[in-house]
Amino acid sequence: MKFRKMLLLSFISILIFGNLGLHSVIVHAADSLEFREHHDLINILKDGDGENRVFGFTTKNKLTASNTTLRLYVNAIEVDSKDYVVDYANYSITLNKAPDRGAEIHIKYGIIPGFEWGEGANIGFALPEGDGSTRNFPVSLNYTLNSTKQISLSIDQTKVATSRFTFNATTNTVTLSEKQQVPHSGAKVYLYIPKASISSKPSPSEEVIESPVSSGAVDPPPDPASGSPSVTSPSPTPNKPSEPLVQIPTEERYPGSITIRSGNTITIKLSESASVSGYTSYLMVKNASGQVVRQIKIEPGKTSSFSLRKLGLPTGGYYFYLKSANQSVELSASIPQFVTINHEPKNIQVFIEGEKQVYKQPPTNFKGNILVPLRGIFESLGANVKWNSSTQTVTAIREGRTIVLTIGSKIAYINGVAVTLSAKPQIINGVTMVPLRFVSEAFGGEVDWHGEAGSVTIFLNKPSIPTSAESEEPASGATKTTESGSSSTSPILNNISKGINTPSDIIFVIDVTGSMGEVIDYIKETVKSFVDSVPAGSNFAVISYRDVNIYRNGDYNLKFFDFTQDKDKLKGNLNTLVASGGGDIKESGLEAINLATNKLSEFSSDNAKRLIFITDAPVHDSPPLSSFSIKGIAHKLKADEIVFDAIAPSDGDAYRQIIQLVKSTPGGALYDIKDASVLSLNK
Structure with missing residues (x-):
């Protein structure tokens, strides 16, 4: 399943990086298959086999019942805490019932000061939280460094400029300059050190016991069926893959390149080796503040060239890089390079x-x-x-x-x-x-x-531009990137608007999982011309969705933005959408469509009703992950006389599902999501 692949590939990129001329004896936090998700750490466990109920786990962080709470997930669904017991002393979890064969199992726990984890080419360290006055932060660092270059700092997931802090490798202390605002009380402060800067592993006294619980060390909970204790299964070996499934190097060895040629032409080359099932490659563009302003899908095995003007970016400086990622965790990325865009080169x-x-x-x-x-x-x-x-x-x-x-x-x-x-x-x-x-x-x-x-x-100092998923939040107003006077074309939305001849109530239902970044940018860029082209008196609303059955801290899964006739307000609502998250392949699209039909029915208006559905993935259409079906939603669309348009895949499972909804009422159409590219703008 996709969640398992995500973790394995993340682990593999770390293995590969560790072979790029570094000391083979280095042991990092990421060796335990942990990665960060917002302010939590995720640790992958062994798959279920239908019999085993005891699962060991490995971590460099010292976990106790008093400093953290472990949460257990099976197939990305959180398990009730009453259904398992955590043995913090022996780093194991015992479930009341053995997970099914092949079930994907992971744990999640909150980050506290002193914890560390692997993140791309860096190791992250949690410093003491802000208190509103402190500028000096000790670092629990048990490594010897050969360099302090490229060390970066973030406060509440916002990168701090290198000129605003110093790191003393002798005292292991971070000090904020007077230019940097003091972190507020409770602010999360994280330090990132490149793995290439580490020349020795932690001292033996700091190593965490990696041996899982021995047989009989844990008193298992009563067997639900008999009411008596059941026999403890043999202790599992920590789950470490014997060999990587794929090999995609990162940074200097990333299999892709970006070249800016005369005439402001950008050429992108991406090797076929970046093609991995379930993963997508992108051209990423960040502004000078390190915020994403463009995310464009790139096909591995191809070379593409286009004018920088097609990106519709205003005059300014940007960081360009390539990356391969799944829906929520970065796999690998090239080194960001700085590119300047000047639409009036006579003005230096x-x-x-x-x-x-x-x-x-x-x-x-x-x-x-x-x-x-x-x-x-x-x-x-x-x-x-x-x-x-x-x-x-x-x-x-x-x-x-x-x-x-x-x-x-x-x-x-x-x-x-x-x-x-x-x-x-x-x-x-x-x-x-x-x-x-x-x-x-x-x-x-x-x-x-x-x-x-x-x-x-x-x-004076080359900045460190993070390429991790957490750093890729869109800039405020980032989608307002076309120069004044330039023209944007929106063939998909324009084609939809041609079929709208009377005032209509229209809801955009948009998948906002991690793979949808470029499509969301496309909609943001083109929606104003769409609004201008439909009859006056029309109303517009937005529903964004991910997966209602998967809990992700900080990611809402279903959100409604109320009806408006103000196109600037509609654009503002769209600008708040962030492409992130997504656990399995399918998403909760039917839940979102059902909500849209309810909102259209509740809205007091005599206008025609229309729904524009935008996704790149299939939908959950059966229990236990959905209480709705394609047939049931199609019937509801027909009964409520709601015209259904879709911007979605033109083949595969998603197409076979969504085309049934499109055909449920006359007037709708399906448009290939591959055509929803920002490169089609400003031609």
Whole structure:
């Protein structure tokens, strides 16, 4: 099943990473098959065999009945705590009833300070929670580090800029600078250290006992049938696969590449080795704050090229990378690369640490030299500036390095050593302008000129852009990305609108599991033109859904956004949708459709009724995971005279189910979800 594959592939990527030139003796938290889900850790156990009721588990974290509560799941459904007993001392769980053969079993427990876990190419460490005043946080680190580069910090799942904290490897302490707001009381503070920076494993005294309970060590609960204790099954060996099923390297060895060519053409190559059943590959685009603004499906084994303009992104700096993932956990990803987009290349843009700079006097190209406002560039680089009006001299100091420039002179000084500039500092429109490359490189910056985009990028410290699932929350308003004056086409929604000739009450029912990111972006981008093209007096609502039978902390499974005629409000409701989660292949689409039919019936209106269903997966259509059936929902659509349109797969199980709903009433149609691509926009 998909949940099992998710865990195995996550584990495999860790195994592979561990072979990329690292010390083979390293033992990480991820070796125990644990991964993070919001503020919980998931630990996969051995599959059920129809007989065994005792399951051991392995973890690097010290668990007790007082510091955490384990929750048990069988086939992704939480088991009542009355139906099993946890032995924290021996790291085992005993169920009243043996799970069926092949049943997928996992446990979940909350993260507390001191816990660690594997997350992509990093190990995560939970620091003490915020208290509203503390800036210093101790790290329970039992590893020896060979480097402190690329270490990152997050507070309540928001990344902290590297300039706003320091990590002392000697005292194992994280200190927040005055620039960083003090974490509020209860804030979750997580530190991430690259596995490549770890050169030794924890000391033996810190190793957790990995031996599961021995026979007879646990008193099992009474057998429900006899009322007497049953015989304890032999202790299981912790579930560790003997060999990986797939091998998809990550970071430098990820089997894909992104190339930006002249004319702002992007070329993506993705090897067939990234093709894994149940997993999807994407081109990910994040803004300078590390928030997702585009997620585009990429087919392995193919090379594709297109203009950056097709992405509909406004002028700015973005991080591009490729990743392969299932619905909820990242499998592997390439290293993010910074790309600048400038729709008016004659207006030079300057980006420092990925952030676009805005200066009172725009940058100027003077005989091949980019000049920028003196005070603006120095302050952007974190330097202290002093101006001597009598000598027309500027002195800038940063981290022990002093630069002295004189207006009208090509001679400058770096810590007292004279150097010759390529252009003189000069005054333009009353603003002192200095050569950008010299100033930046003098302070140790890496400077690149991108002629096609008319932009300059400067990095003093290359930022660490996380590629984990938890980091991929969409930016606020991120879907409003088309430039003013550009045109968007929405052939699917336009085709639907052609069949709407009278005012209608319309509900969008949208699958918001992890694989739906690009489709949701497509709907967000095109819904306004759809609203404009349907008859006046129409009302619009939204229902989003995942799987009502799978509990996921922080992910709502069924949500209704009320009717409105305001297209901006509708767009705002759509902008809140986040593609994440999803446990098994099928989702609770029938529950969502049933809710939509009820809302359409309850809404006081004489308008025609219409439902637009959007998904890439089949639906649960039988007990115990659904109390609805395709036939029953089709009958309800027909009885309520609700026209049913679908943007869904054009083949497979999903098609065979959904086409029956489309045909339940006249006027509906099914459109191939593969055509709901943001690359079809702004042609």
